[in-house]
Amino acid sequence: MCEGEEGATRVASVSRVPDSSATRMPTRPAIPVTLWCLVAVILAERTVLRHGMSPSFDLLVTPTGVAASLCLAAVIITMLFRKRRDRGRDKHHVPVAALFVLAAGLAGALLGWLALARVTSAAEALSTSPVSAWSLEVEGDMAEGGRGWWGRAGVYGENGANVGTVWLSSPSRLECGSVVSCVGRFKPNGDDEWGVSSRMQGLAGTVSVVHVIASREADGPLGVVLRARKAVLASFSPDESDGAAVLAGSVCGDRAPIRSRGLDGVFATCGASHLVAVSGGHLAILSGALAALLGKTRLGPGVRGSLALGVIVLFIVFCGAPASAMRAGIMSCVSFGGSLVGRRSHALSSTCAAAFAMALLDPYVSGQLGFLLSVASVVGICLFGSYASYALDVLTRLPRHSGGRLLALAHGLGRLRSNACDALGVSLVAQLFTLPLTCPTFGEVSLIAPIANLVLAPLFAGLVSLGLGAAVLTPLPALQSPVLAAAEGVSQAFCKVLSTLARLPLACLTMEASAAPMLAVLCGACVALYVVWPVPRRRLLVRFAAVLACGAVALLLGLRLLQPARVCVFDVGQGDAILVADGSAAVLVDTGPDEAISLALTRQGVIHLDAIVLTHLHDDHVGGMDDLVGRVACERVLVAKGVAEKIPAELSASISRLSGHEAEEISYGDTIRAGSFSLRVVSPTEPVDGGDNADSLMLAVSYEHNGDELSALLTGDAEKDETAACLARGDVGDIDFLKVGHHGSEVSLTADEAALLDPEVSVASAGEGNKYGHPRKECMDVLAGAGSVFLCTKDVGDVTVRPGVRGPTVFTERTPGGSAAAMASAM
Template sequence: MRRMFTTSAAPEFPPRPYLPPAAAGAAGALVAAALGLEFGWRSYIASDSGAPGQTAFAVLAVSCAVGILCIFVRPFWGEGMRRWARWLGIGVVLGAASATLGTMWRASAHERMENIVASACIFEIEGDPSISSYGVQHTARVMSADGAVLGRVRLDADSAYEDGTRLRLVGRASGLPDSAWGRSRYMAGEVARVSAVRIVDSESRAIGPIEALRARMLDVIQPDASQARALVAGIVCGRTTELDQASASEAFARTGTSHLVAVSGSHLALVTSLAQVFLAFVGARLRTRYLLLVLLMSSYVILTGGSASAVRSLIMVGLTLVASWGERRGHGISALALTTMALVARDAGVVFDVGFRLSAVSVLFIQLFYRYLSYLLTRLGMPRPIAEPLSLTLCAQWGTLPITIPIFGTCSIVAPLANLVLGPVMSALLVVGLVSVPLAAIVGPLADVLLAPADALASISVFGAQAFAGFPYASIAMAASPATALPYLAACVVYAAWLDASRWQVAVVCAAIPGALAMHLVRWTLFVPASVTVLDVGQADAILVREGSAAILVDAGVDSEVADALARNSVFQLDAVVITHWDLDHYGGLEDVLANVSVSRVVVAEGALDAMPEELAALDMPEVVELGEGDALSVGGFACTMVWPEGPVEGSDNEDSVALAVRYDSGGCALDMLLAGDTEIAQEERYAGRVGDIDVLKLGHHGSAASVDAALMAQMRPELAIASAGEGNSYGHPTKECIDTVEASGARFLCTIDVGDVTVRPAQGGFSVSTER
C-alpha cells in the first residue's frame, strides 16, 4: 500500500490589483484642493483684502473648465479612457469647489478676526491641547458675545484646557506668520494666533454622553502618571498630549511605530472584530448587526477625537459593510478613492493633514502590494506568519517614506523589525484596553486592578520601543531631494511589470536595498573627505568640520533648520558641538541636533557653563566641557584651536564668543581658516596676530559693519570670506560696508543667503569651494 504524504501548497502568484477609474477622481480632487488652498494661503500672506475672493473664483473657474472638458470628452476616445476622464473631471470640480469655499471662509474669518478685541470674545477649546517646549497651544473657536462664530485661531496659554472649555481672556491677536508652521495652521482652518495674557473666566460647556465617557476614562487612566499610562490613553482614547511630552514618543518615532498609537484602520478593525464576536454570540440578525457596528464605530471615532485618519477608516469600513449588506464584494481601492473624495468635499484642508496623508497612502500601498510582497517573501522561504505581517509593514513604509522624510527629516531603519515585534503587543493592548478601561471607569475602586493588564502591555511596548530606538543608526537623518520620490517611481514600475520573480531574483533585490543603505552609511560615517561647511541655517551660525569618522559642529543655529542642514549633509554623529556663546542664534537649534544626531559632548568657553540658559539645562545633555585659550579639538586631520576669549567669560555677549583657528595639513593638502563666531574688530585685533595668514575667513557676527576692516583683511590676507545670514533679516546682514571691505582687499565674498551651504576643502596648492542649496 502506497503511503500518501501531505505537503503545504506552494504560494499562488497574486493577480495585479484592479485600479478603478474612481482613483482618477480622488487624484483630481486632491490636486485641485491643494492648489486652491495654496493660492489662498499666498493671498493671506499678501494681506490683500480683495485677493482671496478673486483667487478663489479664478481657481474655481479654471478648475471647473478643466473638469468639464474631462467630463465631456470627445466621443472618439475609448470607453475606458472616457470613464477615467469623467471621474478625473468630477474630482477636479469637487476639489476646486471645496477649496474655493474653504478659501472664502478663511478670508472672511480673517477679516473678522482683524478687528476683534480678545476680551470681548469667547474662546471655545476644540480637541486636546498641545504641550511642547514652546508652551501650551490649543485650537479655539472664537465667538462673539451673542454666540456668532467668528473663526478659528491658535490659542497660546500658560495652562492646558480640555475640549469644550469656554474661556474669557485678555490677550493679543496677530496674523499667522509666513512660515511652515503658519501655513500648516492655515490649512487646518485657523486664521490667526491669540496669546492669552490673563484668563478672566473659564467654564466647561455641557458635553454629550460619549465625551463624558471619554473624560471619565481619562480620569481613570491618569495619563500623566507614567509613560505606560500615557500610551494607554493614546491607544484607547486617542489622546496623545501626555505621550508627546514623554521620551517614549521619540522612541516610537525613531522606530517607525508611531502609527501604532494613532487611531487608524487597524484600530477600527479590532473594534469591529470584537463587536462582531459579541453580536454573533447574542444572536443578533445580520442587518441589525451591521447597523450596530456602524453606530459603535462612529462612537469610537468620536471617543478618540475624530481625526481625519480615523474618519477615513470609518467611511471605508462603513462602505465595506454596505457592500456586504448588499451581498457585493467590497473593493478596498474603490472605497479609499470614494472616501478621499468625500473627505475633500467636506474640508479641502484634509489634503494637508499629515495623519490623513500617511493613513491614506499606507492603505493604498497595502491594497496594491501586500499580497505581492507576501508572495515574494514566502517564495524566498520565509514562513507565512512572519511574511504576512512583515509585508504589511514594508508596504506602509514604502508608501509613506516620501511623505515622512520631507516632514520629519528621518528614516527609520529598524521599522520593519520593530513593527513585527511591537505590532502584536500593541494590538493586544488595544483589545485589553477597550475592555478594561470602560469597566474601570464604571467600577472606580477596582480601577488599578482592572488596568493592570493594560498597564503591563503598555510598559512592554514602551520598553520594546526604547530598546529598538537604542540600536545603532535605528533612525538616520535624511533630507528631502528629488530622490525622495524614487519609492513612488518604483511602485509604478512594479505595478506595471508585475513580474513573477524567481527566488534568486527576490534574494538579489532584498540584499540590494539594505546593501545600498549600508554603503551610504559607511560612506558618510567613515570615509568623508576633509571639509569645512558653513551651513545655510537662516539668521544664525552653524559650521560643520569633518574628516573620515570625525566631525564637530560649531554653533547649532537658532531652530530646527540646523537639523535639516545636517540631514542634507548626511551627518549621523558628532564628536562635539561647540557653542561659541549664549546668543539664541548660536544655541537655539541644539535641542533638535541632540534629538536627531548622536552627540558625544558639548564644548563651551571656560567659565560659560554656569551661565547656560535654563532651557538647555533642562535637556538630556551629553557631557559639557569647558575649553580655554590655546586648547584644541582634533577632527581627523584638522586642529581647531581656541584663540579667543583670552580668559574665563560668562558667554552672554558677542565679545565672549569663541573664535577658532582651523588648520589642516595632511597628504600635501593644506587649509588655514578662521571661524570668528560673533567677535568683531575690537576682539579680532587682539587675536589676529596669533592667527596669522589664512586662506578663508568665516566672518564674525554675520557680516556686520563691525565684523572686519581693511587693516584686519591686510593682516590676515584671506582669499575667501564667508558670511552666514538669513534672507530678509532685520539687521541688514551682511552689510554693504562689510562686503565692500572684503572685495576691496581682493578676496572673494560669499553669503549663505545667496548660495546656500558653502563647503571648503583642503587641496594641493590651495583649496576648493562648492556651494549647495
C-alpha cells in the same frame, strides 16, 4: 508553490513537506470606479482652494496640475487594459467610468469654489468685528509651539451661529472642548505657503489671544466624556516619564506630553508617528477586544456590531475627536454598513467610498495632510500590499525539511516568517505611497520605518490594550493600579526600543525633493506593475536584493571613509553650524537654530560625527540638536568647563538620545582630533555657564598633511574682547580662515585684531533678512581693510574651505555674479 515559480516543482527522493507558511500568488486587484472619482474630486478641490476662484491654463504646470494629468493618464491606461481584458463582456465600461470621473471632478471644483467662498466670507466677517464679540470653541488638543499653544477653534457669533474656523494661539493651554471669550487679535491668511495651507484646510486666519475673559468647559454628554478623559489623564501622570507620556498619547489622544518631552522627533525618525495618532490601529485593537467580549453573548450580529460602533464613537470623542480617529471611524461605519445590507467586504471599495463621501461633505479635508496620507497608504496597501508581502515571502522562503522535530520547528518558523513578510510588505507599500506627500513636506525619509513598525507593533498592541483597561478602571484606583503599572512597563519598553532604533546610523535620511517627479515615478511604476503583474521569482529577487545591498554598502563606505579634508560653514539661517571633517573623522561645531542642520549634513554626505562641540547655550547654536537624533551617529557632545550643569533639561535629553550619554566638558588647552585636523580650545580660560556670548568656546584649528596646510579660528559668538585676549596670550596669530564672531556684528573684532589675524578669507553665518542687520557694515569694512575676502552664508550658501599647498581653496554653494568654481580660483 504557485505555478511558474522557480520553474517546475522538483520532487525529492525522500519524503518532504512544503513550508507551511507558503502563500499563493495574489490575483490582480479590481480597481473600483470610486477610486478614480476620489482622485478627481480631491485634485479638483485642492486646485480651486490653492489657486483661488480663477483657475487658468497655468495650473497645468503646477504640481497639482501635473498630478491631475498623471492620474488621468493612469485612469485611461487602466481602463483600457480592463476593457481589453473584459472584451465582449462590457463594451461601455470605459465611457461610463470616464463620465463618472468627469462628474466627480466637476463636483469637486464646484464644492471647492463654495468652500473657498465660505473661508473668504468668514475672514471678512471676522476682520470687521472685535475678537471679544465672539465665542471660540477649542477643537481638539492644543499643541505647544515656539510662541505658546496652538490649536483649531470654531468661531461663533452672538446668535450661536458658526462664523468659521481659525487657528488659535494662546500663551496658556486651553482645554479641548472649552468655550472661550477673550481679548485678542485676528489676522487673516496671507498669500504665503502657511496662509495658502490654512485656507485649504478651511481656516480663515489666526486669532492670537491676549487675555482670556471667560472660559467654560463643554457641557452635556460631550462634557461628561471630556471630564472622564481628564480624570484618566490625571491618573496616568503623563509628565512624569516617557512611558506615561506615550501611554497618554496612545490611549487618550493627548500628544502634548510627547512633544514636551521631545519624543515626537524620535517617533518621526522611526516612521512611527501614526502609532500615537489615534487612528485605525487603535480602533482595530478596540474592535478586537469588543468582538471577543460580545462574541460570548447571545446578541445577534447586528446588535453586536451596533454596540461596537457605539463604543468606537465614544472612544473617538474620549480622545478629543482627532481627525485621524474620525476618518478611521467613518471608514469603519461604511464597511459595517455595507455588511448590514449584504455586500461583500471589499477594503478598497469601502475606503474609497468613505473618503469620497468625506471629500464631498467637507471639501477642506482635501487640504489636510493627514487625510491624504491615510487615503494614500490604505489605497496602496489594498492594491499592492499582498503582492509586496508575497514577493518578500518568495525572497525569504525557508528550505524544506523532513519530518520529526525539524518539521515542527520549520512550521513555527514558517508562520513567524510569513507574519513578518505580511507586516513588512504592508509597511513598505504604505511608506512608498506616501513618499510624494511626506518628502516635500518634512524633507526626510525614515529608512528604519519598516523594521520599526514590525518590532514595535506587538509592544504597541500591549500598551494600548492595557492602557484601555487602566482607563476603564480609573474610578477604582485599587484595581487600576496593577493594570496601570503593567501598561507603563510595556510603554517604557516601547520607548526604549524606539530610542534604540532612532539612534541607529542612517535611521532617517534627509531628502529635498519635489512632489511632481516623485509622483510621476510612482504612478508610472504602479501602472506598469498593475498591467504586467509579474510572478516574483526568487532568483531575480535575490539578485535585485544583492545589488541593493552592495550599492548601500558602497555608498556607506564612501560617505564614511572617502571624505576630503575640509571646514564647512553651513547656511542654517540666523545661527552657527561648522563642520570640520577629514576622511572618516568629523566634528560638528554648533548645530544651528533648527532642523536645517540635518539638510546641511546631508548635502555634505555626513552620516557619522566623532563629536559635536556646543560653543555656548544660545538657541541659534544648539536648536538643531534634537533634529539630529536618528539622522547621524554621534559619539559624544562637548561643552565648555562649567556648562554641563547649566544645560536645560530638554537639550540634555536630546544630547542623551543622540550620543547615548550626557555632555562632556573640555577646558582651555584641550585638543580635539578629527583626522589630520587639530582643534585646540583657546577660550574661555576659566569655567563659565554658557549663557553669554563671552562664554563661547573658541577653537584654533590647524591642519597639515602631505604638504597641504590650513589654519583657522572658530569663534562662536565671541567678540572683540575675547579675540584680543587670545591674541595677547599668543594662543592664535596669523591664520588662513576666520569664522567671524557673533554673525558679523559691529563688535566682532577691531581693525587691529583683523590685522594681526590677517585671514585670507572670513565667513559670517547669518540669516536672510535677520532683524539684527548681520553682518554689519562696520565688520565688513574692518575685514576688507585687512585684505580679507568676506563671505556670508545668507548670500553664498554653504562655504567650504579646503587645505592647500599655496593657501586655502574656497568653494561656495552659490556665488552672486559667478560660479562656485570662480570663487575657488579667486582664492
